[in-house]
Each structure stands twice: as C-alpha cells, then as structure tokens.
Amino acid sequence: xxxxxxxxxxxxxxxxxxxxxxxxxxxxxxxxxxxxxxxxxxxxxxxxxxxxxxxxxxxxxxxxxxxxxxxxxxxxxxxxxxxxxxxxxxxxxxxxxxxxxxxxxxxxxxxxxxxxxxxxxxxxxxxxxxxxxxxxxxxxxxx
Amino acid sequence: xxxxxxxxxxxxxxxxxxxxxxxxxxxxxxxxxxxxxxxxxxxxxxxxxxxxxxxxxxxxxxxxxxxxxxxxxxxxxxxxxxxxxxxxxxxxxxxxxxxxxxxxxxxxxxxxxxxxxxxxxxxxxxxxxxxxxxxxxxxxxxx
DNA sequence: GTAGCTGCAAATTCTTTGCAGTTGT
DNA sequence: ACAACTGCAAAGAATTTGCAGCTAC
Numbered sequence: 001x002x003x004x005x006x007x008x009x010x011x012x013x014x015x016x017x018x019x020x021x022x023x024x025x026x027x028x029x030x031x032x033x034x035x036x037x038x039x040x041x042x043x044x045x046x047x048x049x050x051x052x053x054x055x056x057x058x059x060x061x062x063x064x065x066x067x068x069x070x071x072x073x074x075x076x077x078x079x080x081x082x083x084x085x086x087x088x089x090x091x092x093x094x095x096x097x098x099x100x101x102x103x104x105x106x107x108x109x110x111x112x113x114x115x116x117x118x119x120x121x122x123x124x125x126x127x128x129x130x131x132x133x134x135x136x137x138x139x140x141x142x143x
Numbered sequence: 144x145x146x147x148x149x150x151x152x153x154x155x156x157x158x159x160x161x162x163x164x165x166x167x168x169x170x171x172x173x174x175x176x177x178x179x180x181x182x183x184x185x186x187x188x189x190x191x192x193x194x195x196x197x198x199x200x201x202x203x204x205x206x207x208x209x210x211x212x213x214x215x216x217x218x219x220x221x222x223x224x225x226x227x228x229x230x231x232x233x234x235x236x237x238x239x240x241x242x243x244x245x246x247x248x249x250x251x252x253x254x255x256x257x258x259x260x261x262x263x264x265x266x267x268x269x270x271x272x273x274x275x276x277x278x279x280x281x282x283x284x285x286x
Numbered sequence: 287g288t289a290g291c292t293g294c295a296a297a298t299t300c301t302t303t304g305c306a307g308t309t310g311t
Numbered sequence: 312a313c314a315a316c317t318g319c320a321a322a323g324a325a326t327t328t329g330c331a332g333c334t335a336c
Binding site for chain 2: 060062064065079081083084090092093094095096097098099102103104106107108109110111112113114115116117118119120121
C-alpha cells in the first residue's frame with residue numbers, strides 16, 4: 001500500500017526547486033539539497049524526482065543538446081529560453097498560436113514543446129563569451 | 144592536415160540517412176549500415192556522425208524524452224512531429240511566426256526548436272495502442 | 287608510403303537497482 | 312510495528328577514447 005511519506009530529503013528537493021524557480025539538473029539539485037540535508041545521495045535525488053514527476057508536482061525540461069533539468073509544475077503554460085552565453089534557462093510566457101495548423105492533414109496535435117535559443121540581457125546581444133554554436137543549436141537563425 | 148577520406152563505412156552511413164529520410168537513432172543507423180558494410184562498429188557510427196555533423200551534412204534531432212536521432216541537413220527549415228502511437232518522427236514544414244516576440248525585452252532570439260506531439264494518421268486520432276503519456280510529453284494539451 | 291579511418295575493448299558519464307539499515311506514521 | 316525511504320555500491324545503458332592494424336589517396 002502506497003502511502004507516500006514526507007521525509008526531509010523529499011522536502012529538501014522540493015524546496016530547492018521552489019527556491020530556485022528555474023529548471024535544475026539532478027546534479028545541481030543534489031548539490032543544493034546537500035546544504036539542507038547532509039549526506040543525501042544521488043540515487044535519492046533521481047528516485048524522488050521520478051516520484052514527484054509521477055505525482056505531477058515536477059516536470060522535466062529538455063533542451064536539445066543539454067542534460068535534462070527539472071522544475072516544479074503548477075505554473076502557467078510556458079516555454080523556455082536557453083542563453084548560449086551563460087547556459088542558463090529562462091522561462092518564457094505565452095506560446096505561439098496556430099501550431100496545429102503546421103501539421104499535415106490527418107495528424108492530430110496534442111501538445112508541443114518549444115525552446116528558444118539566443119542571449120539573455122546579461123550576456124549581451126552578440127557573441128562574447130559564447131561557446132561555439134553547437135550543431136544541435138542550429139535551426140533557422142531568423143526571428 | 145585533415146583531408147577527409149571517402150570510406151565505405153562513411154558512405155554507408157550517409158546512404159542510410161539519405162534512404163530513410165527520417166531522423167534515425169545511432170542504433171538504427173548501425174543496424175541498417177551493417178547490411179551495407181558488414182562488421183561496422185558502433186564507435187564508427189558515433190565518430191562518423193560527429194564528423195558529418197561537424198561538416199554540416201548531418202544534424203541531430205532531439206525529441207524531449209527520446210534518445211537523439213540524426214538526419215541529413217539540406218532540407219528546408221522544418222520541425223518535427225512525434226507520434227505517440229508508433230513513436231516515429233515526421234517532418235513538419237514551415238514554422239510559427241513571431242517567436243521572437245515571446246521572449247522578454249532584452250533577450251535576443253537567434254534560433255528555435257519546436258516539436259509537436261500527437262498521433263499520425265495511421266495511429267488514429269485517439270488513444271489506442273498508445274503508450275501512457277510520459278511526464279515529459281506534457282505541455283499544454285490544447286491546439 | 288602515410289595519415290586518416292576502423293574495429294575492438296576499456297573507460298566515462300549518467301541513471302537505475304539491490305539491499306540492509308533507518309524512519310515516518 | 313512495518314512498510315516506505317535512504318545511502319551506498321554494484322549494475323546498466325549510452326557514448327567516448329586509446330590503440331594497433333587497415334586502407335584510401
């Protein structure tokens with residue numbers, strides 16, 4: 001009988017995600033959680049994330065070319081912006097309309113995932129400390 | 144001095160991608176390439192894909208929750224449609240406009256990545272042989 | 287002939303699992 | 312109490328790298 005417990009590790013992981021607000025990698029979650037609960041292990045992070053994800057409290061964010069990150073759910077529908085300068089992920093509100101129209105006839109579109117690539121205000125509009133553009137981050141360069 | 148050679152393995156991998164047309168995983172590429180060149184190894188596939196990617200002949204396609212796949216470049220700008228029924232990836236022409244407007248002021252959008260999730264004509268519009276919706280494939284269910 | 291390419295196996299990295307001990311409830 | 316949860320270490324899976332032999336040019 002599943003009766004989910006409220007352990008300090010579980011709470012710590014949730015708190016880390018709530019405090020940071022932005023998508024974090026399992027590694028980052030572990031590091032931050034360590035300061036809340038000493039000795040917490042990687043396995044617990046993965047297990048807890050899977051558990052929280054299953055409960056719908058957490059969702060994964062996948063940026064092409066990047067390791068998966070996790071964030072709390074419950075926010076409005078949004079997408080992500082990946083800064084090529086600092087490699088941080090930001091949230092973007094709203095989403096384009098008419099996506100269903102892109103698919104050919106006969107295809108039913110149930111959901112979508114969108115990621116924007118570029119530079120955040122702090123990293124400046126042009127290539128400075130940028131890492132060389134990865135082949136994954138191609139796509140059209142317009143917009 | 145790099146002078147790139149035209150080996151049969153390299154050719155086989157390129158041919159496989161050209162024949163299939165759709166994004167393939169390294170594993171699939173290996174399997175198909177084996178029928179062209181016996182004894183080809185996984186390492187060669189990975190090395191060659193990286194090489195071809197560096198040359199701009201190939202690009203990777205990353206579907207959230209899925210292992211990376213590869214396809215030939217040179218097609219028009221397009222996005223992908225992932226069928227939750229058969230797990231195949233289709234290409235979608237065109238792309239939404241006004242994406243740059245989604246990012247907050249100060250952010251410069253250089254590129255974008257879009258994936259549509261749903262069902263292809265063959266798998267029918269509703270859940271039949273569908274796998275349970277993965278937590279990654281969430282996003283809004285409208286459109 | 288020679289540098290680049292290949293296959294194999296070992297090495298990495300990331301994630302999952304087995305288990306005995308610990309801890310909410 | 313007792314099952315769920317945890318940490319650690321071993322197990323897996325995916326990708327990369329070292330190296331000696333092979334091969335296109």
